[in-house]
């Protein structure tokens with residue numbers, strides 16, 4: 469590499485004239501310049517490390533290759549392997565030479581997660597400093613949500629940190645058979661009200677533990693990563709036993725809205741009993757496309773707050789929503805209306821005056837938006853369901869305390885996921901905050917990814933000396 473800074477020179481000026489696509493389409497130049505200037509991509513890449521000893525391909529190159537794969541929305545490591553054969557991408561990343569997906573896997577299996585998590589935190593802090601979250605404040609407050617995702621379920625492939633469950637299935641003859649299914653599950657925390665909705669952190673469930681344990685671990689870790697004032701309100705679903713979560717949130721100082729289901733029986737029954745004897749506090753009607761919601765809301769307010777549980781009788785405010793959803797369909801040329809009933813119950817630490825019941829309801833329903841814009845988006849449009857690294861047994865070794873050689877713990881899935889979350893935050897920032905072309909041409913995020921990817925195939929052949937042959 470002729471540049472004075474040597475390897476991993478993300479965005480090297482000598483390649484700038486290679487692209488003549490300025491202004492008409494997004495280019496890798498504008499993409500990387502923005503990320504280097506605004507998010508210190510180059511510095512962060514240099515801090516990456518893994519368990520290999522003296523590797524020829526640096527951890528920075530591996531990180532940048534996977535980051536670009538996500539930015540281009542490539543569907544698999546095989547596809548990335550093909551892209552890496554193109555010298556333009558190698559040069560662009562400052563890679564030492566071309567390399568294959570076996571190098572990616574071997575490096576990522578022993579990847580150090582700390583620099584990745586530090587980069588994710590830094591990206592999010594910069595987004596906040598740049599006021600990226602301000603547009604979505606609710607009564608001046610920033611809102612985050614916890615959500616769960618399941619990935620890589622399989623009946624055959626497994627690793628030592630897989631969760632497992634028995635599943636009843638039907639075989640070809642229609643007989644019921646029981647099989648063990650292996651999978652991974654994680655809890656993530658995501659900013660949800662702003663147009664840019666980055667993930668702040670995630671926590672993988674360990675074999676044998678429930679979501680609430682992982683969620684509590686994540687919540688205890690978040691203030692260490694971001695401080696306790698990074699956001700104000702946290703939305704949670706009913707999966708967790710509310711007592712320990714509410715206690716922890718009060719210690720940290722976050723307000724909460726927690727969706728309540730019937731398994732929280734005492735509180736549920738006392739709320740339903742209290743509200744049964746009085747008319748709703750508010751009635752409202754909402755229209756979304758072909759759907760009309762007729763909503764009745766009851767609120768204990770702060771004055772009539774109910775005890776959280778028998779063990780923890782601390783009073784909490786409860787809001788209940790009874791909703792009739794009307795949908796209009798055309799059936800055989802005739803307009804028909806179909807009605808369904810829904811019931812929702814939330815507990816919240818938010819004060820009644822600043823957050824009336826209609827706002828609590830809206831926030832409570834917004835938690836579900838998270839599934840559409842967050843994990844669901846990652847699994848549908850970011851190739852997150854591919855079994856990238858699931859059962860990788862070919863891993864670097866280390867010497868343990870007893871002086872024996874052992875395989876390093878498999879960090880592959882966690883490393884790839886963190887790189888995905890970094891790419892998700894950065895690409896959202898490019899699309900929603902930075903790009904004039906997105907605003908002018910109303911481009912989708914996927915169209916931007918396609919334009920960036922096209923930069924490689926359109927780039928002229930490399931004029932530098934051919935790369936060294938790749939060892940088998």
Ligand SMILES: [Zn+2]
Pocket residue numbers: 626627628629630631650651652858859
């Ligand atoms: Zn596994």
